[in-house]
Amino acid sequence: MTTTATPLDVATVRADFPILGRTVREGKRLVYLDSGATSQRPRQVLDAERAFLETANAAVHRGAHQLAEEATDAYEGARQKVADFVGVEYGEIVFTKNATEGVNLVAYAMGNAATAGPEAERFRVGPGDEIVVTEMEHHANLVPWQQLAARTGATLRWFGVTDEGRLDLSEIDSLINERTKVVAFTHQSNVLGTVLPVRVLADAARAVGALTVLDACQSVPHSPVDFKALGVDFAVFSGHKMLGPSGIGVLYGRRELLETLPPFLTGGSMIEMVHMAQSTFAPPPARFEAGVPMTSQAVALGAAVDYLNAIGMDRIAAHEHQLTEQALRELAEVPGVRIVGPTEAVDRGGAVSFVIEGIHAHDAGQVLDSLGVAVRVGHHCAWPLHRRMNAAATVRASFYLYNTPDEVTALVDAVREAQKFFGVV
Amino acid sequence: MQLQQMYQEIILDHYKNPHGRGLRDPYDAESHQINPTCGDEVTLRVSLDGDTVRDVSYDGQGCSISQASTSVLTDLVVGKPLGEAFEKMDAFVELMQGRGQVEPDEDVLEDGIAFAGVAKYPARVKCALLGWMAFKDAVARSEGAKA
Numbered sequence: 001m002t003t004t005a006t007p008l009d010v011a012t013v014r015a016d017f018p019i020l021g022r023t024v025r026e027g028k029r030l031v032y033l034d035s036g037a038t039s040q041r042p043r044q045v046l047d048a049e050r051a052f053l054e055t056a057n058a059a060v061h062r063g064a065h066q067l068a069e070e071a072t073d074a075y076e077g078a079r080q081k082v083a084d085f086v087g088v089e090y091g092e093i094v095f096t097k098n099a100t101e102g103v104n105l106v107a108y109a110m111g112n113a114a115t116a117g118p119e120a121e122r123f124r125v126g127p128g129d130e131i132v133v134t135e136m137e138h139h140a141n142l143v144p145w146q147q148l149a150a151r152t153g154a155t156l157r158w159f160g161v162t163d164e165g166r167l168d169l170s171e172i173d174s175l176i177n178e179r180t181k182v183v184a185f186t187h188q189s190n191v192l193g194t195v196l197p198v199r200v201l202a203d204a205a206r207a208v209g210a211l212t213v214l215d216a217c218q219s220v221p222h223s224p225v226d227f228k229a230l231g232v233d234f235a236v237f238s239g240h241k242m243l244g245p246s247g248i249g250v251l252y253g254r255r256e257l258l259e260t261l262p263p264f265l266t267g268g269s270m271i272e273m274v275h276m277a278q279s280t281f282a283p284p285p286a287r288f289e290a291g292v293p294m295t296s297q298a299v300a301l302g303a304a305v306d307y308l309n310a311i312g313m314d315r316i317a318a319h320e321h322q323l324t325e326q327a328l329r330e331l332a333e334v335p336g337v338r339i340v341g342p343t344e345a346v347d348r349g350g351a352v353s354f355v356i357e358g359i360h361a362h363d364a365g366q367v368l369d370s371l372g373v374a375v376r377v378g379h380h381c382a383w384p385l386h387r388r389m390n391a392a393a394t395v396r397a398s399f400y401l402y403n404t405p406d407e408v409t410a411l412v413d414a415v416r417e418a419q420k421f422f423g424v425v
Numbered sequence: 426m427q428l429q430q431m432y433q434e435i436i437l438d439h440y441k442n443p444h445g446r447g448l449r450d451p452y453d454a455e456s457h458q459i460n461p462t463c464g465d466e467v468t469l470r471v472s473l474d475g476d477t478v479r480d481v482s483y484d485g486q487g488c489s490i491s492q493a494s495t496s497v498l499t500d501l502v503v504g505k506p507l508g509e510a511f512e513k514m515d516a517f518v519e520l521m522q523g524r525g526q527v528e529p530d531e532d533v534l535e536d537g538i539a540f541a542g543v544a545k546y547p548a549r550v551k552c553a554l555l556g557w558m559a560f561k562d563a564v565a566r567s568e569g570a571k572a
Contacts, residue, residue: 025427026427360465360487360488361463362463362465362490362549362552363432363488363489363490366431366432366546366549370428377463378462378463378464379463379464383464392464392465392486393463393465421428421432422489
């Protein structure tokens with residue numbers, strides 16, 4: 001990646017994250033390389049949530065008092081910020097509990113289309129229809145589709161992965177065909193770091209009238225993302241991976257689709273008119289936000305968006321690209337280490353997974369932890385992908401705006417330390 | 426350093442040179458256990474002679490803790506009456522769930538006492554218990570098959 005933007009001032013960024021100053025395991029400096037699982041939160045985000053709760057907390061979209069009005073404005077203001085952040089319209093953003101719920105919302109709503117009116121025709125799935133995913137999906141973008149197929153009699157199909165960890169597009173013409181109803185895929189693999197050719201898949205899906213669902217959990221926090229430019233129909237991402245709170249996720253849906261998509265969860269807030277025997281539903285996004293929503297979390301997510309915008313997503317992407325290049329280069333110099341995923345930082349994000357010959361990932365993680373280096377170990381909710389890559393479990397380091405080249409070096413040093421400890425070198 | 430407390434030499438020895446490893450016939454029941462968080466797995470068979478554990482054989486893949494504890498398991502239970510085997514299992518489970526506060530009895534747990542340090546790491550307790558859960562399940566299955 002080339003960029004003309006001025007580099008990040010990481011020291012200044014780090015000063016905003018109190019947790020990065022702590023020590024772990026008998027006084028070791030914390031080296032936090034697990035932002036792919038969850039990111040840390042800056043003071044600005046924590047302060048925004050607290051300020052909201054101390055001055056304006058109320059249940060939104062109900063009540064006529066001043067607090068209710070201010071809380072509703074704060075909540076809807078956050079929706080506008082999030083919409084702008086990913087290049088879509090205000091009404092195309094639905095707040096969910098997390099990204100997993102976002103995928104389930106679409107999958108269950110499609111299942112509900114069978115008993116909805118004719119306007120939901122295009123969402124119906126049944127025997128003979130096909131749902132297409134990829135072998136590199138996180139379980140959150142795989143299991144809901146398995147379940148939709150099981151409930152409706154549709155057939156689940158998937159793209160394979162190459163030995164290098166790229167999507168195998170050789171079968172695209174047969175995989176995406178006139179029977180395809182949905183193509184669900186990740187923007188950036190949470191294990192391999194691989195960035196998928198979203199446009200290619202979206203164009204192929206559109207050509208046959210299939211819907212696209214993008215898992216953007218690992219892309220939106222780390223690089224500039226514009227869902228309109230990508231051409232996808234639906235996309236999900238989570239708040240807690242982009243400096244925001246847990247308990248809030250985002251679903252984007254193209255306006256004309258959300259307008260006819262049947263509801264998933266039903267109850268208060270999502271209705272238009274309720275009678276004893278039947279009800280009609282509110283227009284989107286309210287139709288998909290049943291019950292009192294997570295308000296302070298939305299406000300804090302809005303603050304996270306402000307924080308990321310102030311720094312600039314292009315600068316963040318450039319910074320992480322440098323760290324990724326360094327990690328790939330320095331890990332490649334360690335005998336016995338195999339990178340699982342592309343070994344060059346091309347169309348690749350900052351999740352670097354690897355195995356160490358002779359050391360199980362759990363054991364390696366334990367040594368790293370004892371040195372203060374926090375990484376993820378296991379299959380990272382992508383078990384089929386690990387099987388495909390011939391790895392029972394991997395160690396994953398993932399980078400964010402607050403990580404430094406020194407921390408990458410600490411990771412590599414700790415890997416060498418693990419090899420010494422277990423006597424494999 | 427805490428790391429050495431956790432990875433005692435005894436554990437690393439069992440990991441590198443596991444006792445009783447490999448699946449053998451005949452057997453009365455088999456259990457397959459997985460740790461869904463990391464994908465570790467063990468397949469374990471029990472062969473009983475009346476109420477005595479004649480043999481425990483196993484195969485699997487996983488971290489040093491899960492593999493070593495299964496190796497220690499075979500040392501502890503093979504040749505023992507089922508009642509005594511379960512007493513040892515209960516003692517091992519108590520040790521592992523004790524957050525490092527339980528003083529292990531070497532007469533009961535033998536090499537198993539080396540896992541005392543593991544109990545301080547909640548994320549690894551499941552690893553240490555994987556083989557034992559398979560043993561418990563396999564015995565239950567063999568009794569179910571007889572009933």
